[in-house]
Amino acid sequence: MTRASVTIGGQKVAPGSRATVLLPVPDTFLRQGSAMPVHVFHGRREGPALFVCAAIHGDELNGVEIIRRLLRLKRLNQLAGTLYAIPIVNIYGFMANTRYLPDRRDLNRFFPGKEGGSLASELASVFFENVVRKCGYGIDLHTGSNHRRNLPHIRGDMEDPAVLSMAEAFGAPLALDLSGMEGSLRAAAKDSGVRVLLFEAGEPLRFDEFSIRAGLRGITSVLESLGMLPAGKRKRRQVPLQIATDRAWCRAPASGLFRAVAKLGQHVGQGEVLGTIHDPFGGRSTDLVAPRDGVIIGDQSLASVYKGDAVMHIARFDAPRQAQASVDEYSEMVMDARMAR
Incomplete structure (x- = not known):
């Protein structure tokens, strides 16, 4: 038909x-x-x-x-x-x-x-x-x-x-x-x-x-x-999917210019310093501290922050180190792979 x-x-x-x-x-x-x-x-x-x-x-x-x-x-x-x-x-x-x-x-x-x-x-x-x-x-x-x-x-x-x-x-x-x-x-x-x-x-x-x-x-x-395309000639490598159990934004405790030390995809522990907010006129600096264990899945790209701004997005996983390992493996895999045509 x-x-x-x-x-x-x-x-x-x-x-x-x-x-x-x-x-x-x-x-x-x-x-x-x-x-x-x-x-x-x-x-x-x-x-x-x-x-x-x-x-x-x-x-x-x-x-x-x-x-x-x-x-x-x-x-x-x-x-x-x-x-x-x-x-x-x-x-x-x-x-x-x-x-x-x-x-x-x-x-x-x-x-x-x-x-x-x-x-x-x-x-x-x-x-x-x-x-x-x-x-x-x-x-x-x-x-x-x-x-x-x-x-x-x-x-x-x-x-x-x-x-x-x-x-x-x-x-x-x-x-x-x-x-x-x-x-x-x-x-x-x-x-x-x-x-x-x-x-x-x-x-x-x-x-x-x-x-x-x-x-x-x-x-x-x-x-x-879904069966809409035939499978490629070479089987694609995949990483195990890690599903977050919770997530929260880490907010700036003070206004100023933010310099990050933690990066997207990184596993961080509760209390770990994620970066520092500096007074642009040379006054006191304030650390931004992780409120929980997890993996950083989002961050602010601007240096200037106000108190209360959402600066880093942290997702919690049952196996956070495995989540970071999956991110690292995936990054190498995507950039090295030859795109199917």
Whole structure:
């Protein structure tokens, strides 16, 4: 039996073909027309439907580059099922180099959205109704926010066996068991029966080659695990997934200029000095001390801090030294690996 076409935005995509569909979204104030491009790969063979999206926050660039490289893979000619790739969801924030929409709303608090609501609700609805509801699975690509960097890691509902399986296939060494805040894409997707994995890596407004390679590697691994792509000729090395039991931000005890001594991915013990906050005028310095054992999965990239600022993000693991070892092995593996084409 011939596989049916898929229809998105009023455009049909036949089996064995690909298309770029422009979903209309509200105009900018210049009234020149605006659209959200969606790349659709509709395989000849039956299989799952999965979306990969980036730039829900407009200043998060790594995911845009990950999807650009994904679109160039010749392996997608062998795709089973349907892949929807959306490089930029928040086109307004992307054009302005900002995380938010023009009205300062965070798009990732307004899913599934609705017509006739705020700009955030309208944009969320366009994406959710035309893409997310058509899929069984999704991968949402993010970076840190507001001058913060994230170690590559996975977030998702690890109590869901399907999400856990995707996380293990993705291959990142660390994961946070989080179901998503109300209004987030993950939470709204879960309510609609769509399993979504979130990949966090890098910082806003910057490309990071390691994070990009890790993301592309992870996406293709998930596609293989779902049977949407044939397995590569060489079996990929994987590291055991370490799932955090808890997490917390270490906050600045004083204002000043921060010099870190601890690094992303490092295991730290409770009471260990993570860095020092100096008075720029030569006065008293204050140490930033780890409030718990764990692994650093995020930090602030700016030197200037105010008292109370979230400076380092520490995740707790049952075996923190093994978590650091997995991070170290993964780092070598991603940078040394020859990317599949």
